[in-house]
Amino acid sequence: MIARITPPAWTRWVLPGIAAAILLGYPLVFGTVYTNIFIHFAIFAVFAASLNMLVSYTGLLSFGHALFFGGGAYATALALENIPGMGLFPAIFTGGLAGAAFALIVSPLLNRVRDTAFALLTLALGQLAYMACIKLRDITHGEDGVGGFPIPDLSIPGVVSVSMVPAQNFYYLAIVILGICLLLMWFLTKTPFGSIMIGIRDNPQRVDFLGFNIPLTKCLIFTLSGFFAGIAGSVYALFNNLVTPDGVFHIMTSFTPIMMVYVGGIGTFAGPIAGSGLMTIIEEIATRYTTQLVLFNGILLVLVVMFFRTGFVGLYLLLKQKLFEKESSR
Amino acid sequence: MTGILETRDLCHDFNGLKVLTHIQFSVQPGERHAIIGPNGAGKTTFFNLVTGVYTPASGRILFKDVDVTKAKPYRLTRMGLGRSFQITSIFQRQTPFQNIRLAILSKNRIRFNLFVRVDRMNAINEQTNEILQEIQLADEAHLPTSTLSYGKQRSLDLGMALATAPDLLLFDEPTAGMSRDESHSAVELIRKLTEGKTMVIVEHDMDVVFSLADRITVLHRGEILATGTPYEIQENDAVKKAYLGESEV
Ligand SMILES: Nc1ncnc2c1ncn2[C@@H]1O[C@H](COP(=O)(O)OP(=O)(O)OP(=O)(O)O)[C@@H](O)[C@H]1O
Ligand SMILES: [Mg+2]
Numbered sequence: 001m002i003a004r005i006t007p008p009a010w011t012r013w014v015l016p017g018i019a020a021a022i023l024l025g026y027p028l029v030f031g032t033v034y035t036n037i038f039i040h041f042a043i044f045a046v047f048a049a050s051l052n053m054l055v056s057y058t059g060l061l062s063f064g065h066a067l068f069f070g071g072g073a074y075a076t077a078l079a080l081e082n083i084p085g086m087g088l089f090p091a092i093f094t095g096g097l098a099g100a101a102f103a104l105i106v107s108p109l110l111n112r113v114r115d116t117a118f119a120l121l122t123l124a125l126g127q128l129a130y131m132a133c134i135k136l137r138d139i140t141h142g143e144d145g146v147g148g149f150p151i152p153d154l155s156i157p158g159v160v161s162v163s164m165v166p167a168q169n170f171y172y173l174a175i176v177i178l179g180i181c182l183l184l185m186w187f188l189t190k191t192p193f194g195s196i197m198i199g200i201r202d203n204p205q206r207v208d209f210l211g212f213n214i215p216l217t218k219c220l221i222f223t224l225s226g227f228f229a230g231i232a233g234s235v236y237a238l239f240n241n242l243v244t245p246d247g248v249f250h251i252m253t254s255f256t257p258i259m260m261v262y263v264g265g266i267g268t269f270a271g272p273i274a275g276s277g278l279m280t281i282i283e284e285i286a287t288r289y290t291t292q293l294v295l296f297n298g299i300l301l302v303l304v305v306m307f308f309r310t311g312f313v314g315l316y317l318l319l320k321q322k323l324f325e326k327e328s329s330r
Numbered sequence: 331m332t333g334i335l336e337t338r339d340l341c342h343d344f345n346g347l348k349v350l351t352h353i354q355f356s357v358q359p360g361e362r363h364a365i366i367g368p369n370g371a372g373k374t375t376f377f378n379l380v381t382g383v384y385t386p387a388s389g390r391i392l393f394k395d396v397d398v399t400k401a402k403p404y405r406l407t408r409m410g411l412g413r414s415f416q417i418t419s420i421f422q423r424q425t426p427f428q429n430i431r432l433a434i435l436s437k438n439r440i441r442f443n444l445f446v447r448v449d450r451m452n453a454i455n456e457q458t459n460e461i462l463q464e465i466q467l468a469d470e471a472h473l474p475t476s477t478l479s480y481g482k483q484r485s486l487d488l489g490m491a492l493a494t495a496p497d498l499l500l501f502d503e504p505t506a507g508m509s510r511d512e513s514h515s516a517v518e519l520i521r522k523l524t525e526g527k528t529m530v531i532v533e534h535d536m537d538v539v540f541s542l543a544d545r546i547t548v549l550h551r552g553e554i555l556a557t558g559t560p561y562e563i564q565e566n567d568a569v570k571k572a573y574l575g576e577s578e579v
Binding site for chain 2: 187188190191192193194195196198199202203205206207208209210211212213214217220
């Protein structure tokens with residue numbers, strides 16, 4: 001065994017410190033447009049990570065995750081529209097709860113199927129939500145969506161009250177909320193419950209025989225995934241001050257996080273975050289200079305599926321390994 | 331006197347194909363029972379019924395005097411049933427340590443803990459290492475399971491069944507597909523690990539059966555041909571006839 005020199009404890013905080021400084025300074029340096037792009041990235045990073053809980057950690061491919069994202073977005077929008085004096089954090093929490101509630105309601109159905117049938121069932125449920133959202137005019141205002149609802153200030157009574165309308169202010173709220181979501185989801189993968197999830201992905205029969213109640217476990221996984229997707233949807237609603245069926249329940253809303261998971265790297269926690277970053281950048285470039293965003297996304301997906309199955313994170317790890325091997329062979 | 335495991339008139343068929351008929355089976359606490367029988371006799375199906383993979387077409391199953399005819403595998407495991415599989419059933423993509431740790435979590439009834447890092451749960455990790463020592467996988471504990479030899483993977487399968495500390499162990503051909511050497515050390519391992527425990531083992535190798543079991547049940551075309559001590563079985567005419575008949579074909 002080679003003796004390892006352990007660096008002093010404070011060095012562990014260097015990287016997170018730099019990251020925090022960049023995040024703090026970002027809106028000051030880059031201005032409103034890039035601040036908004038970053039918020040968009042962060043929302044979809046959380047949305048994709050919530051899907052990744054199912055795809056990478058439980059081995060279930062959902063084609064209907066918009067159901068929970070849209071559920072959260074509409075819950076927040078409707079709560080703010082209809083409940084006078086609704087606070088900011090209660091509104092966001094309502095979004096998360098709505099996503100969780102939708103997931104809990106459909107989980108008995110989802111528990112009955114696996115693999116392709118699971119993918120198709122989630123697709124159907126997502127489409128059902130889209131149609132229901134258009135048809136339930138009285139509540140959702142149909143295709144017009146819910147817009148122009150009041151955005152509450154971030155206020156601690158008697159201490160501060162900050163308007164969330166300026167992009168920079170909203171940026172700090174969004175990255176804190178979304179950052180906490182990512183941290184919680186990451187932590188979850190390290191807990192005993194996370195081990196059970198991975199077990200279900202790899203060999204459900206054995207997990208059953210070890211004494212774990214798989215339907216009940218999955219029920220909780222769906223609910224948690226729905227909660228985080230709901231929070232992402234909620235922040236989306238606040239960010240755009242508008243939610244429409246096409247914006248949050250459309251099938252493309254379900255496909256986007258799937259692409260992010262695959263492009264970023266399936267089977268890893270960082271994958272969907274990297275995927276969201278990459279696709280946000282591509283979207284910006286493609287829509288700025290061309291009208292062919294879908295084409296670019298299509299080509300990207302083809303490239304990933306054909307040549308980089310492990311996605312961006314896989315590519316990064318491969319390069320790192322190559323460089324490391326060179327070093328050690330010297 | 332009722333046993334730890336009892337089946338009453340257990341019957342099962344697959345879409346009309348009768349696989350088990352009127353099985354009356356009983357295991358007493360402390361017994362080491364072997365089930366033998368030619369390929370397709372219904373041995374694995376019997377295990378699948380008893381462990382809740384299938385619900386029997388008719389008949390009843392009692393485990394520790396509780397009717398478990400319709401119980402799911404996870405319930406039976408919690409009640410103290412452990413099983414290994416004829417076709418190795420482990421977590422290939424994870425390390426042996428992670429494999430066993432999942433079993434240890436279950437044994438400690440940790441099923442919905444979302445608040446602690448599992449690698450910081452010292453008691454769990456200690457218990458995991460103890461089991462890895464017992465099944466002689468301590469050296470390979472942190473290698474990917476898929477890189478282990480077949481024999482080691484079989485040991486891991488056994489270890490998973492043992493790690494939940496069951497009161498009754500069901501082993502389905504634990505030496506299946508092993509080389510002679512591997513098989514020999516697997517038998518020694520089983521002997522050591524199951525000392526004083528109640529066990530039902532399905533096995534083809536007669537040497538293994540006679541060295542491990544104190545009672546034998548012969549299953550033939552879905553029926554119990556005979557049950558008795560190894561000596562009684564060796565001397566049983568029906569068994570002799572069935573086995574001789576088989577080998578003539
Ligand atoms: N799921 C199933 N569907 C249909 N037929 C099955 C199924 N499982 C087993 N069988 C059939 O039931 C009979 C008994 O199979 P089983 O696997 O229980 O035999 P076994 O005694 O374990 O044999 P082996 O020694 O080969 O493991 C066989 O004829 C088999 O083809
Ligand atoms: Mg069998």
